Amino acid sequence: MGGKVCAIVGFGPGLGTAYAETFKQAGYDLGLLSRSGADLEGAEPSDISVCAYRCDAGDPESLRGGLSLVQDDLGPIDVVIYNADLAQFGALDEVSELQFEQSWRVSALGLFVTAKLLGSQMSERGSGVIIVSGATAALRGNVWTTTFAPAKSAQRTLANALAKQLGPKGIHVAYLIIDGVIDTEDTRANFAPSEPDEFFIKPARIAETALMLAHQDKSAWTFELDIRPFGEKW
Amino acid sequence: MGGKVCAIVGFGPGLGTAYAETFKQAGYDLGLLSRSGADLEGAEPSDISVCAYRCDAGDPESLRGGLSLVQDDLGPIDVVIYNADLAQFGALDEVSELQFEQSWRVSALGLFVTAKLLGSQMSERGSGVIIVSGATAALRGNVWTTTFAPAKSAQRTLANALAKQLGPKGIHVAYLIIDGVIDTEDTRANFAPSEPDEFFIKPARIAETALMLAHQDKSAWTFELDIRPFGEKW
Amino acid sequence: MGGKVCAIVGFGPGLGTAYAETFKQAGYDLGLLSRSGADLEGAEPSDISVCAYRCDAGDPESLRGGLSLVQDDLGPIDVVIYNADLAQFGALDEVSELQFEQSWRVSALGLFVTAKLLGSQMSERGSGVIIVSGATAALRGNVWTTTFAPAKSAQRTLANALAKQLGPKGIHVAYLIIDGVIDTEDTRANFAPSEPDEFFIKPARIAETALMLAHQDKSAWTFELDIRPFGEKW
Amino acid sequence: MGGKVCAIVGFGPGLGTAYAETFKQAGYDLGLLSRSGADLEGAEPSDISVCAYRCDAGDPESLRGGLSLVQDDLGPIDVVIYNADLAQFGALDEVSELQFEQSWRVSALGLFVTAKLLGSQMSERGSGVIIVSGATAALRGNVWTTTFAPAKSAQRTLANALAKQLGPKGIHVAYLIIDGVIDTEDTRANFAPSEPDEFFIKPARIAETALMLAHQDKSAWTFELDIRPFGEKW
DSSP: OOSOEEEEETOOTTHHHHHHHHHHHTTOEEEEEESSOOOOTTOOTTOTTEEEEEOOTTSHHHHHHHHHHHHHHHOSOSEEEEOOOOOOOBOGGGSOHHHHHHHHIIIIIHHHHHHHHHHHHHHHHTOEEEEEEEEGGGTOOOTTBTTHHHHHHHHHHHHHHHHHHHGGGTEEEEEEEEOSEEOOHHIIIIIOTTOOGGGEEOHHHHHHHHHHHHTOOTTSBOOEEEEBOTTOOO | OOSOEEEEETOOTTHHHHHHHHHHHTTOEEEEEESSOOOOTTOOTTOTTEEEEEOOTTSHHHHHHHHHHHHHHHOSOSEEEEOOOOOOOBOGGGSOHHHHHHHHIIIIIHHHHHHHHHHHHHHHHTOEEEEEEEEGGGTOOOTTBTTHHHHHHHHHHHHHHHHHHHGGGTEEEEEEEEOSEEOOHHIIIIIOTTOOGGGEEOHHHHHHHHHHHHTOOTTSBOOEEEEBOTTOOO | OOSOEEEEETOOTTHHHHHHHHHHHTTOEEEEEESSOOOOTTOOTTOTTEEEEEOOTTSHHHHHHHHHHHHHHHOSOSEEEEOOOOOOOBOGGGSOHHHHHHHHIIIIIHHHHHHHHHHHHHHHHTOEEEEEEEEGGGTOOOTTBTTHHHHHHHHHHHHHHHHHHHGGGTEEEEEEEEOSEEOOHHIIIIIOTTOOGGGEEOHHHHHHHHHHHHTOOTTSBOOEEEEBOTTOOO | OOSOEEEEETOOTTHHHHHHHHHHHTTOEEEEEESSOOOOTTOOTTOTTEEEEEOOTTSHHHHHHHHHHHHHHHOSOSEEEEOOOOOOOBOGGGSOHHHHHHHHIIIIIHHHHHHHHHHHHHHHHTOEEEEEEEEGGGTOOOTTBTTHHHHHHHHHHHHHHHHHHHGGGTEEEEEEEEOSEEOOHHIIIIIOTTOOGGGEEOHHHHHHHHHHHHTOOTTSBOOEEEEBOTTOOO
């Protein structure tokens, strides 16, 4: 404790874990927020620099509670990585009004709540970083992204509005357009079981780029970048 | 009655009225949906081809009710123009979580509800038109569009997803990027009181373009176009 | 003669002919410019309202000569439709430096030359229309658009710069993102021989949209719109 | 010699020098190509790991010659940074046909020539990096970018086509959207003499991001990112 604090909203296996490991390695204390309250695998119970919290990013009350606990336990949040998503896919007649709303709550409303809570504190300190795990679906709709594209595009333009508002106050907001399938046990088994290694984006490499963004000098900030595996057809 | 039916969600002064007049002129029966239940000015009470309904586009139950009444009274809806918006502006610390949600409900959720209700009917008939009044804010966030940009971008990528899904079924979905201030009594008085005529977009001209889109041949459909006054700085 | 004048740079079978027929129908005198000097099929030799000229859009001298002849013969040009393209496709190792340059000359330099010649005249008259046949390749590169995408994107951002400069002077510049295969004898035979009717964009329908753009009221101009067949996968 | 080789096309004060210093620091041997044949300031004449060459990026023959000399002197090029630009600005009636062509030759044709020469070699080796200094003008035209926007957008979509073609062969192509004024003696004196420090992008920070891109793991490559100072209004 006493170091810089990184909160990860939407912690979990895959990308969330990669963010956690990469920022821990870089010396950050970690506040991990997830619906399950999962901890970083291999983290010692006595490791007070890694704290896990149960909260629902789609529920403002719950999310505010989680972020406040991080600050109570670890101190002011320097970097927040917004990584929460429902990632539900389907055509218009396959998705429900509830799913449409839930997707938006987790992707967009939760980011709004996070920015409301942390933005003014970061503004007062004159520094802070907000990084969002985005997707190509933020740029356009497609036949199977009836709920996902609207949720992600709302998230992206919110991040864009935040970047323009908070940048001059010293807060760096960045949006990652992740274009491809992230390599996890789940995606290997269920989403793309027969694809070779090179089909997948390694989550640790996304996290490296996120760390680079978190450390960019304020005279040359990046708002948006895309990330995809070299063999991707795009 | 017996002609083609055009429903306008978010009817009101300015653009809503222009849509109504233009499509009435073109022979459509009109179903006008608004929170106030306003009727087309000058419409005879005995004019059964123009029906006004009170409903809230941000409330799915209410919106479904309104659209169903249009169909009960006038028959299947051929063209729906989605023109509902809250158009609230402000920086992060000037807008509330409630406003963020309400903006999204009216702009995006209402369009989803409309498409759910009408999309399958139109698909069965193999024809139909869904036109959405959009804005430049759908493409990017800005310092004063903390709620508006996320709402409009969610609406745009939803429209985009719908266009790709419903196009092959004969339903034309189109999105208007309206870039400028629409000429109404309200905008003249409150938003841009000292601007000359040429500063404003005339709503009747937007409606003309919408009518053209509604009548485009299916071999050459437009999904998206921008509209701005010739003197606009952009 | 004595009516409005429409010049078509890059006249030929398919879209060029459709533009010609549509604008002739709408009462325009036509100046047709092409490398072959082809005339509108069925045009009476005595029809002095249709004039054909041989010129190369990729050669500034030749293009200026052709446009000047149109003005000598028919009077000031009110509408110019820039429809010239090489449409060569190939990967990096399949295309030559010469092709890269020629594509740019025909798509982009020719539009610059046209705007240089006509823009100041139109500005003096306070009116004029410049419509450009564009393509999705203007927005992004792809594996087979090594020469085409750079040529079309240069053309598009030039048109965009022209729209912003000339709009306030009363000149309407518009760019059509044509996304799909145009129905011509050639594309039917060589490009997509086994596709059904609905695969193709009918050129007459593109021309209709162009005519609508040419007649848009200046309070509500469109710079860019996309056009594709309803069944297109995009 | 014997280390990795980085060629910088369009070497000069400001960003070119920053690229050179950053990649030299990272252990690269440098091949510097510029119209003046300028050397890296402070480079010892005996430092055979830094070689300067006189060539014109807008002249294919000259550029091929320069790149070949780099390879003769230093060995195969691992990283090429394409940093050449004319950066001429003006409205339609302020720029000439020659300027329009020259801008394109330096920004777009030179990149094509570079990719032709190096792409196949890099493909054979299965690795290589091509980084392009881009600009916001690549995305849209504006009133003063009549020549610059078409040149940069051609460059960007070419880079995009190259990224899609060469990525699967192990070559990383990346495009930097530099959005702001780079801090150099020249821009301080002539372009923005009264602006505070924070108005400018520090070239060394752009170069850092370029180095990061050059070292990204191939499972998570970035094609495009934007860079601007934190106080920029955008």
